[in-house]
Amino acid sequence: MNNHATATHTLAAPYTLGALDDAERSDFEDHLRTCEPCRQEAAEFKATTARLAAAVSQNPPAAAKAQVMAAVDGVRQLPPRVPSPRAAPGLGGFRR
DSSP, rough: HHHHHHTOOOOOOHHTTSSHEEEEEEHHHHHHHOOOOHHHHHHHHHHHHHHHHHHHOOOOOTTTHHHHHHHHHHHHOOOOOOOOOOOTTTBOOOOO
């Protein structure tokens, strides 16, 4: 097995935790299509992380919802993000 293939087999845990960059995630997902041991390992890591999260989860304080709802009116909503207009090529600027 070459170094790339060996390294790919070590990515199940970081993949499950969302710790791979886009290129690594894409490569590992391609690898998962053909590697049953890695699919199994990723599934086991996913189950383990879910159990760990459940073990430390806490319900929010009873007053949290009331506090959030009371603060909503004081929060300014941001305008939607829209792409800035660009000049049409070859026209020397904007046309209306």
